[in-house]
Amino acid sequence: MRVLVTGAAGFVGSHTVLELINAGYDVICLDNFANAVAGEKGAPVSLTRVSQLTGKPVPYMTCDICDEKDLEDVFKSAKIDAVIHLAALKS
Ligand SMILES: O=c1ccn([C@@H]2O[C@H](COP(=O)(O)OP(=O)(O)O[C@H]3O[C@H](CO)[C@@H](O)[C@H](O)[C@H]3O)[C@@H](O)[C@H]2O)c(=O)[nH]1
Secondary structure: OEEEEEOOOOHHHHHHHHHHHHOOOEEEEEEOOOOOOEOHHHOEHHHHHHHHHHOOOOOEEEOOOOOHHHHHHHHHHOOOOEEEEOOOOOO
């Protein structure tokens, strides 16, 4: 089962991705990286740490969920069984 997580590089998102991968789910991470810290090579630090903790690659895409076409392309790129929507701008 493949789960799409929006806001995956955020605090709640990255912890959710970690738990999903440890539970055996395939995960696709989406984020516009408006509130994410990039590490070496530009990869988001939070998702790099999830990859280190799980020992598995963590696929992610840069996507603005307000961009309908970009979002459609994501859904066309893979079979997605469930969505956990955590992308938001905190106050
Ligand atoms: O249109 C948008 C807006 C935001 N984002 C992303 O969504 C993620 C949101 O994560 P974050 O900003 O970390 O918020 P939360 O995961 O909701 O975590 C916040 O809320 C938690 C619970 O209160 C606190 O513990 C955290 O410190 C606080 O960052 C970020 O990576 C953003 O880049 C998008 O992808 N698209």
